[in-house]
Amino acid sequence: MDSLRIDCDSCAVRGTGCDGCVISVLMGSRPDEEPVVLDGDERRALTALAGHGLLPPLRMAPRRESTG
Numbered sequence: 001m002d003s004l005r006i007d008c009d010s011c012a013v014r015g016t017g018c019d020g021c022v023i024s025v026l027m028g029s030r031p032d033e034e035p036v037v038l039d040g041d042e043r044r045a046l047t048a049l050a051g052h053g054l055l056p057p058l059r060m061a062p063r064r065e066s067t068g
Contacts, residue, residue, distance in 0.1 A: 004043055007035035012063045021059040022046055 008014055018024045050057040
């Protein structure tokens, strides 16, 4: 599994889904500066913890580019 770059500024649900996102839980709030980068092992660990209800899931939803 490749690394995942989480940039809250590019998240379509920013502001409305932050409270239930694992990044907000782990960081205490959404990151304001640098994006968070998770490697494959970190992603698998967070997915396993979320799957057992120990952490909320990642709610990152990349914004779609307008084609109009």
